[in-house]
Amino acid sequence: MTTLIKTSPIPLYHQLAQILRSQIRSGVFQPGAKLPPERELMNLYGVSRNTVRQAIDLLAREGLLQRDQGRGTFVSRPKLRLGVMQLTSFTEDMLERNLKPSSKLLRRSIEIPPEQVADALGLAPGEKAILIERLRFADDTPMALNTSYFVLALCPGLAQEDVESQSIYWLLENKYGLRIARAEQTIRATSASHQEAVLLAVPPGAPLLVVEGVAIAEDERRVEYLRSIYRSDRYEFTVNPIRLPL
Numbered sequence: 001m002t003t004l005i006k007t008s009p010i011p012l013y014h015q016l017a018q019i020l021r022s023q024i025r026s027g028v029f030q031p032g033a034k035l036p037p038e039r040e041l042m043n044l045y046g047v048s049r050n051t052v053r054q055a056i057d058l059l060a061r062e063g064l065l066q067r068d069q070g071r072g073t074f075v076s077r078p079k080l081r082l083g084v085m086q087l088t089s090f091t092e093d094m095l096e097r098n099l100k101p102s103s104k105l106l107r108r109s110i111e112i113p114p115e116q117v118a119d120a121l122g123l124a125p126g127e128k129a130i131l132i133e134r135l136r137f138a139d140d141t142p143m144a145l146n147t148s149y150f151v152l153a154l155c156p157g158l159a160q161e162d163v164e165s166q167s168i169y170w171l172l173e174n175k176y177g178l179r180i181a182r183a184e185q186t187i188r189a190t191s192a193s194h195q196e197a198v199l200l201a202v203p204p205g206a207p208l209l210v211v212e213g214v215a216i217a218e219d220e221r222r223v224e225y226l227r228s229i230y231r232s233d234r235y236e237f238t239v240n241p242i243r244l245p246l
């Protein structure tokens with residue numbers, strides 16, 4: 001269907017949304033492409049501004065379109081799907097998807113972590129950790145904000161290593177013999193603070209996903225306390241639960 005049937009019982013905005021949906025699915029509008037302005041769609045389909053807006057609203061709710069204040073409406077990019085049961089580094093995730101990983105180091109210091117972090121890592125009182133905060137990019141698009149505490153005694157060199165162009169998990173494994181084998185993590189929703197919004201290039205208040213927890217080495221030593229914040233327009237986590245027999 002490429003034209004609207006004004007006598008149809010299907011509301012006009014539904015018909016218009018259906019046309020746009022199939023144009024997105026068939027690639028007429030590529031991921032990241034800008035949708036024609038409202039006025040152009042009004043003229044093209046002979047409908048009111050309200051009908052165009054309702055159709056765009058519907059597709060935005062479905063996640064197919066995204067409004068960017070002042071810039072227009074864009075076709076959403078497919079989300080990166082991460083399996084919850086798989087523990088991979090950011091670098092591995094990106095390379096697997098043929099995206100170029102890179103990082104910007106925002107903060108690095110050696111400090112006594114907050115109590116909750118020290119407890120989760122099983123640190124002795126007063127024991128120090130290396131705090132590393134990095135903004136992570138895929139093909140130069142900001143994707144995630146990684147804030148981690150690494151146990152200083154286990155990997156002291158991380159305080160100096162180049163952690164912008166190297167993978168920390170690679171360094172842990174190859175320089176410190178710490179192979180991250182499993183993690184204990186919680187995923188929850190949050191909304192972007194002003195600072196997070198600027199870093200991740202999303203509007204303030206945009207929905208984000210936070211993964212928080214600890215990464216544990218093969219020998220059960222707790223190595224990292226992590227707090228990773230992901231753009232929820234770019235990520236989804238999948239779970240494949242099984243029902244246990246009675």
Ligand code: 16G
Nearest residue numbers: 089090091167168169170211226228
């Ligand atoms: C992942 C980890 C993060 C870790 C990073 C290392 C989760 C939720 N996040 O993003 O904790 O610091 O990988 O990445 O597991 P890298 O090896 O590329 O530096």
